Every structure is written in structure tokens, then in C-alpha cells.
Amino acid sequence: MPQPTDLLQGTLDLLILRTLALEPMHGWGIAQRIQLSSQNVFQIGQGSLYPALHRLEYKGWIQADWKPSENNRKAKYYALTRTGKKQLEAEIESWDRLAGAVALVLEQG
Amino acid sequence: MLNEFLTRLRFFIAGKNQREVDEEVRFHFEQQIEANMQAGMSPEEARRQAAVAFGGVQRVREQCREERPGYWLETFVQDMQYAVRGFRRNPMFSLTVVLTLMLGIGSTTAVFSVVDRILFRSLPYGDSERLVSVGLVAPIEPQEFMLGGSYYEWQDNQKPFVALTSEIGTEPCDLTENNPARLDCARVEGNFLPALGVSPVLGRNFTEAEDRPNGPQVALISYGLWLSRFHLDPAVVGKLIRIDGRATEIVGILPKDFEMPRLQAADVLLPQALDVAAERRADPGHPMWAFARLKPGVSIEQAKAELSPLFEYSLRLAPAPFRKEVHLQVRSLRDRQVREVRLAAWVLLGLVMAVLFIACANVTSLFTARGASRDRELAVRSALGASRMRLARQALTESLTLSVAGGAAGCLFAAFLLRRFIAMAPEGMPFLSKAQIDLRILFFALTTSLVCAVCFGLLAAIRKADIEVLTGRARTTIRRAVLRRWLVIAQIAASMILLSGGALLAHSFWNLEKQSFGMSAANIVTAAISLGQTSYPTAESQMDFFQRLERHLRYGPGIAAFAISDSIPPGGYHDDQVYASLRVEGRPVLSSGTGGTVASRWVTPEYFRALRIPVVQGQGFSGEELTSNDHFVVLSKSLAGRLFPGENPLGQHLHLHNGAPKENDPPYIVVGVAADVKNGGLAAGDEPEYYRLRRQRAPDWNRSSVVILKTTLPPAATAAWIRSQVASLDPTIPVDIKTLSERVGKLADRPRFEMLLVGFFAFTGLLLAVIGLYGVISFFVVQRTQEIGIRMAVGASRADILRLVLANALRLIVPGVFLGLVLAFALSRVLSSLLFNVAPHDPVTFAGATALLILVALLATLIPGGSATKVNPTVALRCD
Numbered sequence: 001m002p003q004p005t006d007l008l009q010g011t012l013d014l015l016i017l018r019t020l021a022l023e024p025m026h027g028w029g030i031a032q033r034i035q036l037s038s039q040n041v042f043q044i045g046q047g048s049l050y051p052a053l054h055r056l057e058y059k060g061w062i063q064a065d066w067k068p069s070e071n072n073r074k075a076k077y078y079a080l081t082r083t084g085k086k087q088l089e090a091e092i093e094s095w096d097r098l099a100g101a102v103a104l105v106l107e108q109g
Numbered sequence: 110m111l112n113e114f115l116t117r118l119r120f121f122i123a124g125k126n127q128r129e130v131d132e133e134v135r136f137h138f139e140q141q142i143e144a145n146m147q148a149g150m151s152p153e154e155a156r157r158q159a160a161v162a163f164g165g166v167q168r169v170r171e172q173c174r175e176e177r178p179g180y181w182l183e184t185f186v187q188d189m190q191y192a193v194r195g196f197r198r199n200p201m202f203s204l205t206v207v208l209t210l211m212l213g214i215g216s217t218t219a220v221f222s223v224v225d226r227i228l229f230r231s232l233p234y235g236d237s238e239r240l241v242s243v244g245l246v247a248p249i250e251p252q253e254f255m256l257g258g259s260y261y262e263w264q265d266n267q268k269p270f271v272a273l274t275s276e277i278g279t280e281p282c283d284l285t286e287n288n289p290a291r292l293d294c295a296r297v298e299g300n301f302l303p304a305l306g307v308s309p310v311l312g313r314n315f316t317e318a319e320d321r322p323n324g325p326q327v328a329l330i331s332y333g334l335w336l337s338r339f340h341l342d343p344a345v346v347g348k349l350i351r352i353d354g355r356a357t358e359i360v361g362i363l364p365k366d367f368e369m370p371r372l373q374a375a376d377v378l379l380p381q382a383l384d385v386a387a388e389r390r391a392d393p394g395h396p397m398w399a400f401a402r403l404k405p406g407v408s409i410e411q412a413k414a415e416l417s418p419l420f421e422y423s424l425r426l427a428p429a430p431f432r433k434e435v436h437l438q439v440r441s442l443r444d445r446q447v448r449e450v451r452l453a454a455w456v457l458l459g460l461v462m463a464v465l466f467i468a469c470a471n472v473t474s475l476f477t478a479r480g481a482s483r484d485r486e487l488a489v490r491s492a493l494g495a496s497r498m499r500l501a502r503q504a505l506t507e508s509l510t511l512s513v514a515g516g517a518a519g520c521l522f523a524a525f526l527l528r529r530f531i532a533m534a535p536e537g538m539p540f541l542s543k544a545q546i547d548l549r550i551l552f553f554a555l556t557t558s559l560v561c562a563v564c565f566g567l568l569a570a571i572r573k574a575d576i577e578v579l580t581g582r583a584r585t586t587i588r589r590a591v592l593r594r595w596l597v598i599a600q601i602a603a604s605m606i607l608l609s610g611g612a613l614l615a616h617s618f619w620n621l622e623k624q625s626f627g628m629s630a631a632n633i634v635t636a637a638i639s640l641g642q643t644s645y646p647t648a649e650s651q652m653d654f655f656q657r658l659e660r661h662l663r664y665g666p667g668i669a670a671f672a673i674s675d676s677i678p679p680g681g682y683h684d685d686q687v688y689a690s691l692r693v694e695g696r697p698v699l700s701s702g703t704g705g706t707v708a709s710r711w712v713t714p715e716y717f718r719a720l721r722i723p724v725v726q727g728q729g730f731s732g733e734e735l736t737s738n739d740h741f742v743v744l745s746k747s748l749a750g751r752l753f754p755g756e757n758p759l760g761q762h763l764h765l766h767n768g769a770p771k772e773n774d775p776p777y778i779v780v781g782v783a784a785d786v787k788n789g790g791l792a793a794g795d796e797p798e799y800y801r802l803r804r805q806r807a808p809d810w811n812r813s814s815v816v817i818l819k820t821t822l823p824p825a826a827t828a829a830w831i832r833s834q835v836a837s838l839d840p841t842i843p844v845d846i847k848t849l850s851e852r853v854g855k856l857a858d859r860p861r862f863e864m865l866l867v868g869f870f871a872f873t874g875l876l877l878a879v880i881g882l883y884g885v886i887s888f889f890v891v892q893r894t895q896e897i898g899i900r901m902a903v904g905a906s907r908a909d910i911l912r913l914v915l916a917n918a919l920r921l922i923v924p925g926v927f928l929g930l931v932l933a934f935a936l937s938r939v940l941s942s943l944l945f946n947v948a949p950h951d952p953v954t955f956a957g958a959t960a961l962l963i964l965v966a967l968l969a970t971l972i973p974g975g976s977a978t979k980v981n982p983t984v985a986l987r988c989d
Contacts, residue, residue, distance in 0.1 A: 051172040
């Protein structure tokens with residue numbers, strides 16, 4: 001089972017962007033959602049999640065707002081920006097290409 | 110895009126609020142606890158599990174901070190501050206590095222600037238790489254020349270060139286208008302500028318009709334003259350000026366960077382207007398200098414081969430005895446221009462590379478030594494959590510800071526050095542005065558310093574921080590010490606090469622200065638005077654001027670002797686002819702070969718007394734002969750010995766121009782033999798010489814003469830007095846007054862310049878190598894403090910300790926010196942043409958240089974050696 005450290009940096013960015021494409025979410029929610037939808041394969045440690053979120057925010061792909069959470073606490077919600085959306089499309093496309101290529105190599109012979 | 114950029118900019122400047130991160134993390138943490146409690150844990154257990162899952166909060170905080178776009182700047186500033194603090198703690202180290210780099214980079218850049226001008230500059234002609242200088246070389250003129258008798262034959266029949274052109278030299282000429290001026294007029298063939306690929310910036314080139322005898326009087330003027338005399342007025346084209354009294358039309362202006370291919374000064378170009386038909390018939394014809402443009406794809410060797418039939422033609426014109434000694438020469442214009450300067454330039458470049466190598470080795474060695482002594486510090490920092498990347502970056506920042514400082518200091522030093530070089534350089538060094546630090550050279554220096562930085566930085570960075578060092582007992586790795594030892598050996602070897610080269614040139618210079626010239630320059634003031642063509646058009650008027658000048662000067666205050674000659678020894682211009690054209694009356698002439706060259710001068714009777722040249726046989730010239738119709742000659746001892754072996758030369762009749770028409774070859778009566786005087790410059794071999802008496806007859810005189818005065822007054826007073834006397838006769842005549850010692854000293858300018866440069870590099874190299882050696886030995890002492898302490902504790906004396914250190918130093922010095930001597934022996938042959946009366950393997954010089962190097966090196970080891978003997982055993986054993 002791949003450990004979170006084994007995640008390529010770009011892959012984690014892709015997962016975060018994809019998760020945020022559904023709806024704006026706070027950090028904890030993102031981690032939970034990724035863990036849930038990957039059926040517990042990816043367990044995102046905080047040590048990589050928050051630096052990644054900050055990196056994406058610095059890049060301008062996501063932006064953050066303080067909003068009340070489900071249980072009425074103040075939480076930092078991240079949302080995709082317009083460049084973020086474009087970036088996500090580009091990343092998905094390149095991921096598909098990569099995955100397809102890897103699959104082709106594995107299936108040969 | 111803009112939005113993204115603004116976001117980035119905002120974060121770059123402000124970063125993010127640290128509290129925000131904390132709050133975000135706390136929210137996450139509490140969510141986790143809640144989730145854990147929902148999963149059924151007790152509150153304490155839920156909190157504990159959440160803390161375990163989360164890991165270090167501080168680490169997350171820092172990682173978030175590191176994502177900040179401005180983070181690298183922040184660390185860079187930190188690294189810089191750290192580096193500067195380090196330099197301040199250890200100023201000797203930083204100063205040595207910066208100084209070493211400054212010397213290395215500065216001298217490299219300055220000399221590269223000079224050499225670049227000499228060897229690699231682009232000539233100011235179109236497609237100049239295809240321009241060649243073509244001609245004949247003969248013993249009398251080792252630089253190729255042409256003769257009108259065959260030049261036009263060559264021009265008609267040559268195949269390898271697009272164009273062949275010529276010039277017939279430069280002469281002083283006068284601009285005879287309001288505010289008259291003495292100018293240099295060059296006479297060139299009509300196709301001169303097109304063949305060189307030069308077009309006038311204004312106006313046009315000469316037409317064919319203008320390059321014929323008695324054609325229209327036209328001139329092209331230099332940009333400099335256009336600026337100084339006509340203030341860049343474009344209307345000057347078409348204007349008439351008077352050159353030597355003749356109205357001449359300015360038809361064009363030369364480009365700003367124009368220069369004659371032989372680099373003579375030229376203010377005005379005039380058509381040479383030779384009578385081609387007459388030249389073709391003439392033998393040998395007008396002397397000229399030819400230049401040509403190679404056809405595309407034709408090499409110089411091919412051109413030379415294709416010219417050989419024409420060369421054969423020229424040879425047939427030459428008198429039989431000369432043929433063997435005349436050769437064909439075709440070489441690139443650049444080669445003709447730089448001549449022997451090229452060797453000096455390459456030697457200089459080699460020396461500079463040696464110095465740069467020593468400097469780089471020194472800096473490397475300094476950095477590794479510092480790295481070794483900082484092992485512990487690095488280990489501590491790495492244990493405290495500095496990543497390897499960060500440590501490497503830190504090391505790189507340090508070395509970069511030092512190198513940039515060194516590079517900047519080097520640039521300043523280079524500018525300073527270049528200015529000194531230009532001030533020191535003799536006039537004969539082409540282009541030096543135009544040398545300047547250009548951008549490419551600056552780039553070269555900065556690249557050098559950057560490469561140095563990266564190398565040293567990496568050397569420090571690739572080493573792994575060794576935790577073992579923290580135990581305090583670990584030894585520094587031997588490998589690094591070995592690298593440093595080899596560097597020092599190489600440095601000593603390089604410095605040995607530099608020193609022996611410097612010593613050879615110094616020895617040679619000493620010989621030059623100490624040689625005897627065969628005459629005495631003491632108390633001699635000389636005044637070179639050249640009369641204007643217009644004011645003194647005939648030999649009579651020229652003689653008249655000089656005779657009036659003699660009456661003014663001869664009995665002046667403090668004048669002990671007065672003579673007029675057309676040239677003066679030991680160097681500079683004088684008349685030359687081949688030995689074969691001398692004929693003793695009643696004897697056959699030399700049957701084969703030219704017999705080499707013979708120098709000659711026209712002198713007045715007191716010449717020998719003024720210069721204290723002993724007349725060893727006969728009386729020399731006397732006053733009565735001045736008015737005689739006969740011709741009189743005094744021979745130098747070597748010429749007399751050759752012409753009249755074992756006979757008495759006095760009273761013999763000598764013809765000086767064998768083969769010339771009778772009226773031009775009168776018999777000269779030998780009236781004396783004078784001792785030999787150096788006449789071929791300082792270093793070149795001497796020629797036999799004869800002196801003709803300048804009688805009071807117009808044909809014996811010409812425009813240019815040198816007045817020689819022996820005076821008992823201070824030279825400055827005499828100079829001022831001569832000037833006033835000349836001005837009282839004719840205020841427009843330029844006079845060049847110098848003592849004979851100054852003229853002789855000027856000849857030594859070039860070797861002095863070469864010696865000073867090489868000496869400077871030898872000294873720099875020695876200094877740097879000694880710094881390197883000192884560094885290694887003191888490092889050795891520091892590292893072995895404990896060992897020395899133990900040795901002393903068990904009874905070693907101070908002398909024993911000193912011996913230990915010296916033995917260690919000798920193990921570096923001896924192989925270095927040996928290696929250097931071998932290389933210097935192999936390389937010094939290159940210098941042989943720059944040396945005077947010193948063999949390139951002169952044992953005394955080499956022994957001296959070796960002794961000096963060993964002495965200085967031992968002195969450098971005595972300082973750390975002395976401190977080793979002062980080691981206190983109790984302190985040494987307690988350390989760590």
C-alpha cells in the first residue's frame with residue numbers, strides 16, 4: 001500500500017484540485033474526502049496536506065476564505081480559482097496520458 | 110493571468126499570517142478529536158490519537174512557511190548574514206581569498222585586454238582575414254617589400270588575388286596655409302582603399318586619372334585631421350588646401366578607425382602617381398610595400414606557390430650575387446603587424462595562466478582548509494536539523510560572496526593595472542594605447558570568478574557532515590590533506606617556472622644595460638631637426654640652415670664639442686647598404702652573395718670627439734677637408750679589417766656604390782679607422798660601419814639631421830637654449846631634444862617593459878604560492894597540536910619539533926621545485942629570442958631562482974614552525 005510519502009508531489013496537488021472541484025472545503029474535509037474516495041488507500045498526513053494547500057494558494061490555483069463550518073466553527077475553506085480549474089483539466093489530461101502509457105507498458109507481452 | 114500574478118506578488122511581499130496557519134491547524138486537530146470521539150474513544154484517548162496522527166505541529170508550520178514564494182530570499186539573506194559574520198570572525202581568511210582572487214583575476218583581465226588588442230583585434234578593413242602582405246625579403250630588409258621594377262609585372266599576371274595594391278611610404282609634409290602644420294603624408298596606389306575594403310566616410314576615392322604622373326592634385330584626409338582642422342565640416346570635400354605649397358583638392362575623408370597597413374601615422378593620403386611605364390623599365394625601381402586580397406578559398410600557401418613564377422621573374426632582375434639571399438614572403442596582414450610582439454604576447458598569456466592557476470589552487474586550498482576546521486560546526490548544524498541541501502547552499506553562498514567580492518576587486522585592479530601598463534609601455538608596442546577593458550573581457554573575468562566559486566562551493570558542499578566529528582576524537586580525513594599537498598606542490602612548481610622566466614629576463618636586461626656601446630653618452634644633448642619641404646626646397650638651403658645653426662650653437666655657453674650627423678647610434682634609423690656594393694679601387698668585387706649589410710652615416714669632423722669614439726688609426730676628419738673637392742671616409746674597425754685584411758687602409762680609395770653611374774660613385778679617400786660602435790640597437794648584432802665627411806658642399810646635406818652637443822651645463826638648460834637658438838632662425842621648425850642617455854634608455858623600454866611584466870607575475874606567483882605553503886604548514890601544525898604535545902611530553906626538544914615541521918615542508922618544496930625546474934627547462938627555450946647574452950638554460954640564473962624560491966618557502970614555514978615549538982604540552986593534551 002502506498003504511503004503518503006510515496007505520493008508524487010504533483011499527484012497530491014491533482015487529488016486536492018479534483019476534490020475541491022466538487023465544492024469548497026476545509027483542509028480536514030479534503031483529507032477525509034480523499035481517504036474516503038480512495039477507499040483508505042491514500043491517507044494524507046497533515047505534514048504534506050497543509051504545505052500543499054499553501055503551495056497551491058501561492059500559485060493562485062485555489063483561494064481561501066474563513067467561513068463557519070458545519071458545526072459552526074470558523075474554518076478556512078479552500079475553493080478552486082479559474083486558473084485552478086484550467087490547471088485541473090490540464091493535470092487530469094496529463095495524468096490520463098501517463099496512466100495509459102504505464103498501463104500499455106505493463107500489459108505488453 | 111494578471112490576477113494570478115497579483116496574488117503571487119501579494120504573498121511574496123507579505124507572506125501569510127502565521128496565526129492563520131495556527132488556527133487552521135487547530136481546527137484540523139479538533140475535527141480529528143471529534144471524529145475520534147464519534148468513533149467511540151474517550152476524550153483523552155481521542156486527543157492522544159489525534160496528536161499521534163498529526164505529528165509535529167512546528168514542523169507543519171515551518172513547511173508551510175517554506176512554501177512561501179519569498180522563502181528563498183529569506184534564506185539567502187540568512188545565509189549572507191551568516192557568511193558575513195563568518196568572514197568577520199576570520200578576517201585573515203576572507204582577506205586572503207579576496208586578495209588572491211583580486212590578483213589572479215585582475216592580472217588575467219588586464220593582460221588579456223592587452224593581448225587581445227595585439228593578437229585578436231579585428232583589423233579596420235573589410236573582410237580583413239583575407240588580406241595579406243606580399244613581397245620580397247632580403248638581408249637588408251627583413252620585412253617584405255616590393256620594387257617598382259617587378260611590381261607591375263606581378264599585378265598584371267598574378268592569379269591568387271582579387272586585388273594587389275601598394276603604397277610607397279609616408280613622409281613629413283607641410284600644410285602651408287594660415288596656421289601651418291607639419292603632417293604625415295602617405296602615398297598610395299589608386300586602388301589602395303578598394304583593395305583594403307575601406308570606403309571614405311565622405312567624398313570619394315582617387316580616380317585612375319589622379320594616380321598618374323602630373324595628374325590632378327588630390328588628397329584624402331584622415332578623420333583626425335578633419336576633426337582637428339576642419340571641425341567635421343562636410344563642406345571641406347572639394348575644398349583646396351596647400352600641401353607643400355601646392356594647391357590640393359580634398360576629395361574624401363577616411364573612416365575614423367582607418368590606419369595604414371604598416372601602421373605608420375598618416376594624416377593625408379596622396380596618390381603615389383608613379384610613372385608605370387618608367388617603373389617597368391627601371392632597375393630596381395621605386396621601393397614599395399604591397400598588400401593583396403586573397404581570392405575566396407585560396408590559402409596563403411597556395412598563393413605563395415602560385416606566385417613563384419613571378420618571384421622567379423623578380424629574381425632574374427636582381428644581380429646574381431643577391432639571388433640566393435632573396436626570398437618570397439606572403440603572410441597575413443595581422444602577422445606582419447604583430448611580428449615579434451606575438452611571442453611576447455603568448456609568453457605573457459602563459460605566465461598569466463600560471464598565475465591564475467596558482468590563485469585558483471590557493472583559493473581551493475584555503476576553502477578546503479577552512480572546511481576541515483569547520484567539520485564540527487557543520488556536524489552540529491546538521492544534527493540540529495539543517496538539511497544537506499541547506500548546508501550546501503550555505504557553503505555556496507559563502508564562496509559566491511567571496512568570489513564576487515574578489516571578482517569586483519579584480520576588475521578594479523585590472524583597470525588599474527591596464528592603466529599602468531599603458532603608461533609604462535614603450536611606443537613600439539602596437540595598439541597598447543588603445544587597449545581597454547571591454548565587455549567580453551569583463552565577462553571573462555566574472556566567469557572565471559564564478560567558476561571558481563562553484564568549484565570551491567561544491568568542494569565544500571559534497572562532503573558529508575560527519576556525526577563522528579562530534580565525539581571530538583575523529584581525525585580529519587587524510588584524503589583532503591593529500592589533495593591540498595598536491596595543490597601546493599603544483600603551486601610551487603608553477604611559481605618555479607615563473608621565477609626562472611623572470612630571472613632569465615632580468616639577467617638579460619642586466620646584460621643589455623651593462624653592455625658597452627663603444628661610445629660615451631655622458632653630457633651629450635641631441636637635437637633632431639627636420640626641415641620643411643617648402644621653406645627649404647634645395648640641398649643648398651638645407652646646408653645653409655644647418656651652417657647658420659652651427660654658427661649660433663658652436664661657441665655657446667658650456668659647449669665642449671659640436672657635431673652634425675644624419676643619424677646617431679646605437680639604435681634607430683641609419684643608412685644601410687649591402688657589403689657587396691663596396692669596392693676598393695684596383696681590386697675585384699665580392700664574387701658571390703651580398704656579404705650582409707653595412708651601416709653608414711654623414712658626420713662633421715667633431716663627431717668622434719663629441720661621442721668619445723676613439724680613432725685608432727689615422728687622423729680622422731680635419732677642418733681643411735671640409736672645403737675640399739675630394740671625398741673622405743672613416744671606416745669602423747670591423748669594416749677596415751674586412752676590406753683591408755692585414756693592410757694599411759689609410760689613403761686607399763673606396764667606391765661606395767659599385768655599379769652606379771660613374772658620377773654617382775666617386776672615390777672616397779680613407780682617412781681613419783674608428784673603434785666599433787654599437788649600431789644595431791641594443792640586442793641585435795652590429796654591422797660594420799663607415800662615416801662620410803659632411804663637407805661644405807650641398808650634395809652632402811639633406812632635410813633631416815641630428816645636432817650633437819657635448820655640454821658642461823645641465824641638459825635642461827642646454828635644451829632650452831638650443832630651442833631658443835633654433836627658434837631665432839626659424840620659429841616654425843619642430844625640434845626634438847633629448848640627451849643621448851635618454852635616447853639609449855628609450856631603446857631599453859621594450860625589454861624593460863617585458864622584464865617588469867614578467868617580474869610582476871613572478872612576484873605575484875611567488876607570493877601566492879608562499880601563501881598556499883604557509884596555509885598548508887600552519888594547518889598541519891594546528892592539526893598535530895596534540896601529537897606535538899605528546900612528543901614534547903615524552904622529551905622531544907624544540908629543535909626536534911621544528912625539524913618535524915621543516916621536514917614536512919620540504920616534502921612539499923622539494924618535489925615542487927624539482928617539477929618546476931624540469932618544466933621551466935623545457936619551456937625556457939621559448940624565451941630564447943627575447944634573451945640577450947643569456948642562454949635559456951643559464952645555470953647561474955636557474956640556481957639563483959631555485960635558491961630564492963627555497964629560501965622564501967622555508968621562511969614561510971618558519972612562522973608556523975615557530976608557533977609549533979611554543980606548544981604547551983599540558984594545554985595541548987587537555988584540548989577536547
